[in-house]
Amino acid sequence: MTGVLEAIRDALPSAGVEVLKNSSPCAQDSLVVSAKDARAVAEFLRDSLGYDYCSNVSGVDWPARKVKEEVVHKESVEGVESEVKETVEREIPGCLEAVYHLYSIAKRSGLLTLRVRTGDRKNSVTIPSLTPVWKSADFQEREAFDLFGIHFEGHPDLRRLLMWEEFADFPMRKDYVPPDDFEYEPTPHDAILAKVKARTEAA
Amino acid sequence: MSTSANTATISPGGMGVPPVCGAGSASPANLQTGGTPVLPERNQTIDVSLGPQHPSTHGVFRMNVTLDGETVTKLQPVFGYLHRNHEKIAEGNSWLAAMPYTDRLDYICPLTNNWAYALAVEKLAGIEVAERAEYIRVITAELTRLQNHTVFLGFILGDMGAWGSALMYAFREREKILDLFESLTGARMMCNYMRFGGCRCDLPAGWIQSARKLVDGFPAFLDEMEALLTGNEILLARLQGIAPLTAERAINGGLSGPCLRASGVDYDIRKVENYGVYNRFKFRVPRGSTGDCYDRFMIRVLEARESVEILKQAIAGIPEGPIVNPKAKQRGFRPPAGEAYGRIEGPKGELGFYLISNGSDRPYRFRIRPPSLINLTLLEELSIGTKIADVMVILGSIDIVLGEVDR
Numbered sequence: 001m002t003g004v005l006e007a008i009r010d011a012l013p014s015a016g017v018e019v020l021k022n023s024s025p026c027a028q029d030s031l032v033v034s035a036k037d038a039r040a041v042a043e044f045l046r047d048s049l050g051y052d053y054c055s056n057v058s059g060v061d062w063p064a065r066k067v068k069e070e071v072v073h074k075e076s077v078e079g080v081e082s083e084v085k086e087t088v089e090r091e092i093p094g095c096l097e098a099v100y101h102l103y104s105i106a107k108r109s110g111l112l113t114l115r116v117r118t119g120d121r122k123n124s125v126t127i128p129s130l131t132p133v134w135k136s137a138d139f140q141e142r143e144a145f146d147l148f149g150i151h152f153e154g155h156p157d158l159r160r161l162l163m164w165e166e167f168a169d170f171p172m173r174k175d176y177v178p179p180d181d182f183e184y185e186p187t188p189h190d191a192i193l194a195k196v197k198a199r200t201e202a203a
Numbered sequence: 204m205s206t207s208a209n210t211a212t213i214s215p216g217g218m219g220v221p222p223v224c225g226a227g228s229a230s231p232a233n234l235q236t237g238g239t240p241v242l243p244e245r246n247q248t249i250d251v252s253l254g255p256q257h258p259s260t261h262g263v264f265r266m267n268v269t270l271d272g273e274t275v276t277k278l279q280p281v282f283g284y285l286h287r288n289h290e291k292i293a294e295g296n297s298w299l300a301a302m303p304y305t306d307r308l309d310y311i312c313p314l315t316n317n318w319a320y321a322l323a324v325e326k327l328a329g330i331e332v333a334e335r336a337e338y339i340r341v342i343t344a345e346l347t348r349l350q351n352h353t354v355f356l357g358f359i360l361g362d363m364g365a366w367g368s369a370l371m372y373a374f375r376e377r378e379k380i381l382d383l384f385e386s387l388t389g390a391r392m393m394c395n396y397m398r399f400g401g402c403r404c405d406l407p408a409g410w411i412q413s414a415r416k417l418v419d420g421f422p423a424f425l426d427e428m429e430a431l432l433t434g435n436e437i438l439l440a441r442l443q444g445i446a447p448l449t450a451e452r453a454i455n456g457g458l459s460g461p462c463l464r465a466s467g468v469d470y471d472i473r474k475v476e477n478y479g480v481y482n483r484f485k486f487r488v489p490r491g492s493t494g495d496c497y498d499r500f501m502i503r504v505l506e507a508r509e510s511v512e513i514l515k516q517a518i519a520g521i522p523e524g525p526i527v528n529p530k531a532k533q534r535g536f537r538p539p540a541g542e543a544y545g546r547i548e549g550p551k552g553e554l555g556f557y558l559i560s561n562g563s564d565r566p567y568r569f570r571i572r573p574p575s576l577i578n579l580t581l582l583e584e585l586s587i588g589t590k591i592a593d594v595m596v597i598l599g600s601i602d603i604v605l606g607e608v609d610r
Contacts (some may be wrong), residue, residue, distance in 0.1 A: 024327050024328070024329070025329025026329070054457060055546070055555060060568050139579070161282055
């Protein structure tokens with residue numbers, strides 16, 4: 001991972017790339033790439049480092065969450081220094097994330113995990129599409145758009161993939177509340193009923 | 204019949220008058236001035252909605268096809284008819300409760316789905332797998348591959364118009380494998396067999412013997428199938444040279460499994476990652492050359508033969524011992540916070556699970572990498588320029604299951 005990071009920093013010094021540690025035993029660390037550099041980094045990974053195979057693209061939803069952290073600081077009361085533990089609540093802003101799992105078929109190496117994050121979950125949900133780099137991201141980015149609402153700029157055909165076109169919400173988001181009845185729509189019968197009610201009440 | 208009838212091929216009145224094609228060339232002004240005749244407009248296309256209820260779409264799958272005559276000029280797959288948001292369901296359930304749902308992905312191959320999920324969880328939590336269970340996993344996975352490829356042979360013949368007979372012979376063989384699954388797991392298709400760190404139950408008495416008998420008899424079936432099919436003139440005419448695919452396009456398009464290797468790419472996750480105990484077995488990875496439908500067809504036959512080889516070695520070498528790691532917790536399982544991507548070489552391609560844990564008893568993110576869906580990425584590219592009847596064969600040669608495509 002560090003080798004890849006250094007290679008990217010050498011080739012693209014201005015690119016915003018950092019390593020995100022993975023605490024699980026498999027230790028698959030990932031690279032967090034800023035949205036503006038994602039396309040350039042992806043092209044560099046494919047053309048210069050041989051990551052020719054984009055295996056998996058998945059959306060992840062991270063709602064804003066509060067983390068409690070213990071902060072230790074020194075305090076001196078009447079000349080006596082003592083360490084005081086304090087619990088500080090820190091809010092991590094929410095974002096949506098597209099995670100790309102890359103392999104190199106030419107070098108038979110991998111896995112490289114690439115993460116691209118949106119600004120927030122509501123207004124700035126646009127990140128560049130990597131479909132022009134790896135065609136395999138085509139349907140998967142459409143799926144992330146469909147289920148998470150991540151907008152992939154530069155995708156050749158960004159439409160909903162699994163849900164129907166008229167569906168308005170993003171079902172894989174953590175705050176999604178499914179409707180009681182998916183197929184409910186006011187029928188003419190109900191409209192007529194309402195009219196009749198209004199008329200009888202007026203009379 | 205007059206002599207002029209020979210030169211003027213077909214005319215409705217039988218009068219020997221050359222037929223006039225299209226409105227353009229009928230323009231009298233054009234004929235009188237002696238200029239080049241205006242050819243009829245040939246951009247009259249027709250939109251056909253193929254599916255979702257169509258025997259050749261292997262389930263509820265729709266393609267919006269634009270045809271020029273019989274030639275495909277545009278193809279848009281439409282998904283979602285079988286969508287039930289498997290990932291959302293799994294994120295609302297415990298880690299173990301997601302296991303039976305994986306059976307419903309590619310319902311032809313439940314055991315490899317189980318394995319892929321178990322493997323991803325084992326990576327996530329660092330669980331070691333009992334050795335006997337590793338062998339059982341290899342045996343069941345290779346049996347699954349055998350039956351998948353057998354069924355594939357039947358289905359693709361159906362797509363070519365040989366409806367019934369080939370499928371019947373394929374299902375006869377598959378039945379024997381399903382019987383083995385039933386006696387092992389209690390279910391023919393919805394097996395729910397793998398557990399974190401091993402398998403759910405041990406092999407019943409006599410199972411290994413019946414499996415050995417089946418494996419020993421399998422090459423004879425493949426020989427019979429090949430004698431009937433692979434040299435068949437109609438089959439060759441329908442498959443050879445149809446929708447070839449270069450290795451670069453296949454890699455860039457994310458194709459995996461037999462479809463990728465048919466294009467000549469030497470990439471088998473069993474070899475590359477050596478998951479399970481695959482490094483203990485000797486087997487070859489068959490490859491195609493042009494990546495046409497015939498290569499995609501033949502690669503399955505060859506892979507089935509290699510699976511038989513793996514099965515023979517695994518059945519001979521299966522050790523005694525526990526079938527599940529006693530330290531692995533199943534119920535109330537809480538893997539440490541973190542994430543893992545685990546993948547196996549499923550019969551249809553790379554089946555991966557991307558899991559994020561936040562330390563709780565249910566997955567924070569549960570993502571399936573469906574080979575059936577991603578192998579369809581290049582369907583349009585492969586189909587453009589072919590005839591409408593070939594689209595069915597191309598779709599058949601990719602080998603999809605809609606339970607996995609739509610999830």
